[in-house]
Amino acid sequence: MLTIENVHYGYRKNQSLFNGLDFTLEPGKISGLLGKNGSGKSTLLRLISGAYFPQDGNISFEGNPTQKRDVETQASIYFLQEDDELPSYKISQYLNFYTPFYPEFSKIDFNKMLEDFEVDPSKKIKDLSFGQKKKFSVAFALSTGVKLLILDEPTNGMDIPSKSTFRKAVSQSLREDQSIIVSTHQIRDLGQLLDTIIVINNGKILLKDDMFSLSEQFSCSYMPGNTPPESSLYAEPAPGGNIVLQKSDGTPSDIDIEVFFNAIISNPSILNQ
Amino acid sequence: MTLKLSRLFKLLRIELSHNFLNTILIIGLVFIGLTTLTIVIEAFEGANVEIDLHSMFLSITLIGGVIVGSASFGELSKRHTRINYLNLPASSVEKVLSKAITYLLLFPISVYLLFLFLSMIISGINATFLEIDSNGKFELEPIYMIAIILFTISIFFYGSVRFNTYAFPKTLLMALSVLFILGGIGFLTAYAIYPELRAVVAGDAPDMVFDGGNLEEHWVIDSIKALYFLSPLLFVTLSIFCLKEKEG
Numbered sequence: 001m002l003t004i005e006n007v008h009y010g011y012r013k014n015q016s017l018f019n020g021l022d023f024t025l026e027p028g029k030i031s032g033l034l035g036k037n038g039s040g041k042s043t044l045l046r047l048i049s050g051a052y053f054p055q056d057g058n059i060s061f062e063g064n065p066t067q068k069r070d071v072e073t074q075a076s077i078y079f080l081q082e083d084d085e086l087p088s089y090k091i092s093q094y095l096n097f098y099t100p101f102y103p104e105f106s107k108i109d110f111n112k113m114l115e116d117f118e119v120d121p122s123k124k125i126k127d128l129s130f131g132q133k134k135k136f137s138v139a140f141a142l143s144t145g146v147k148l149l150i151l152d153e154p155t156n157g158m159d160i161p162s163k164s165t166f167r168k169a170v171s172q173s174l175r176e177d178q179s180i181i182v183s184t185h186q187i188r189d190l191g192q193l194l195d196t197i198i199v200i201n202n203g204k205i206l207l208k209d210d211m212f213s214l215s216e217q218f219s220c221s222y223m224p225g226n227t228p229p230e231s232s233l234y235a236e237p238a239p240g241g242n243i244v245l246q247k248s249d250g251t252p253s254d255i256d257i258e259v260f261f262n263a264i265i266s267n268p269s270i271l272n273q
Numbered sequence: 274m275t276l277k278l279s280r281l282f283k284l285l286r287i288e289l290s291h292n293f294l295n296t297i298l299i300i301g302l303v304f305i306g307l308t309t310l311t312i313v314i315e316a317f318e319g320a321n322v323e324i325d326l327h328s329m330f331l332s333i334t335l336i337g338g339v340i341v342g343s344a345s346f347g348e349l350s351k352r353h354t355r356i357n358y359l360n361l362p363a364s365s366v367e368k369v370l371s372k373a374i375t376y377l378l379l380f381p382i383s384v385y386l387l388f389l390f391l392s393m394i395i396s397g398i399n400a401t402f403l404e405i406d407s408n409g410k411f412e413l414e415p416i417y418m419i420a421i422i423l424f425t426i427s428i429f430f431y432g433s434v435r436f437n438t439y440a441f442p443k444t445l446l447m448a449l450s451v452l453f454i455l456g457g458i459g460f461l462t463a464y465a466i467y468p469e470l471r472a473v474v475a476g477d478a479p480d481m482v483f484d485g486g487n488l489e490e491h492w493v494i495d496s497i498k499a500l501y502f503l504s505p506l507l508f509v510t511l512s513i514f515c516l517k518e519k520e521g
Contacts, residue, residue: 051356051521069517071275075362085353087291097287101280101362 007057019203028176033183034261035200041183045150049079080141082153088126104145113139116165131157142173149180155189163189191257219253220245233270234263275364284371296341303337330388334422342429343441345376356521365517373509420502427508434512466491
């Protein structure tokens with residue numbers, strides 16, 4: 001389990017990014033980390049991975065502070081960065097050099113994913129296009145078999161079929177003892193995949209809740225006409241009408257995460273209604 | 274801090290396959306550059322072209338050593354590669370040792386073997402390199418030469434961990450500051466220990482040359498020499514702690 005307790009962090013003195021973040025991530029779930037640009041999503045992922053150290057508070061994975069970077073803890077965590085920079089090896093060389101650091105790495109899963117992503121395994125990494133590099137990195141990350149997988153904007157640069165392949169690969173690779181945390185702007189692409197969403201705003205956790213629970217509390221629907229109903233909590237213009245967020249009667253219903261995110265960012269009091 | 278040999282070998286494989294090849298390239302470029310420079314200078318002076326392998330060895334190992342030392346932790350110079358390197362499941366001891374073996378041991382040994390090979394080409398199969406020359410052509414004893422080389426590379430090696438960007442100029446500045454301070458301390462120590470130096474400074478012995486060669490050994494001087502020889506170990510240890518505390 002990942003535990004984040006009262007974490008404070010800022011790049012400069014007197015300019016804090018996080019003021020006491022608290023949350024936990026349970027195994028067996030895929031969590032989406034959402035926030036506006038500059039809200040600190042990538043920074044939080046770096047803190048979780050152990051690459052950055054909190055100025056106050058504690059981040060631990062299975063009881064071990066990640067900032068200590070113990071080898072055993074590091075071998076349980078894999079952090080895929082956005083725009084990852086890779087060495088100029090052949091794919092096979094890269095595997096030879098880096099898979100020994102991850103004892104649970106599955107070459108079978110990796111080869112299957114490369115095949116699904118249509119990436120030629122005989123190529124040099126530097127000869128791959130941006131999107132193909134991304135697919136290679138994602139395939140490697142998902143094959144490491146680590147207990148905590150951190151993915152920062154994993155679908156950036158991927159074409160539409162690859163995003164679908166990515167969703168399939170993530171949902172198939174998740175084990176009961178594994179947690180995946182995904183930061184993304186492309187929420188519509190990944191919304192179906194998430195069990196939990198975490199929203200950061202103004203240095204705090206604005207929301208951490210299960211998708212199922214949210215779908216019982218809120219519903220999104222398209223309503224034709226210029227004026228949204230009075231009962232709507234939030235409305236976004238759509239062609240010929242509005243997409244409207246409303247309180248639900250407790251029956252699980254579809255929820256458009258992008259609309260929901262925009263709603264709670266513009267008016268956080270919605271969560272208390 | 275853990276040290277597991279199997280992980281150290283895994284890291285060494287990465288170093289030798291990728292980064293060390295760049296190091297060999299640097300040696301080659303410095304060698305070609307210095308040879309060309311020597312030939313051009315001697316041609317302008319109208320002298321016979323004579324390449325002094327010993328001087329060239331020292332120059333290449335020092336110049337090359339400064340370059341490879343500064344670049345030894347190249348992964349730390351960019352944020353993305355720095356985070357990947359810091360998150361790689363190996364301890365700081367293993368990471369620093371894999372680099373130290375490559376750049377503080379294998380680099381000078383490789384240059385030595387290159388020059389031994391060149392000596393053999395020039396003087397025949399029985400040629401040796403870096404032995405005390407009976408003709409006095411090469412004045413530095415090999416052990417001091419190795420100490421100078423390791424001292425220099427290890428300072429820049431440490432600088433490469435210490436400074437993420439512009440490691441070379443920053444380390445140079447740091448090294449000069451340290452040398453300035455140590456030089457001052459050394460002078461004051463020698464002033465306190467040797468009456469000859471006090472006489473020279475006071476102007477009481479205008480004919481006396483104080484060059485260190487005519488002085489009796491003293492335990493303080495011996496300790497400073499020992500520290501000098503131990504400095505690579507010191508810098509490697511400092512590098513381990515520095516890497517352990519490094520953030521992405």
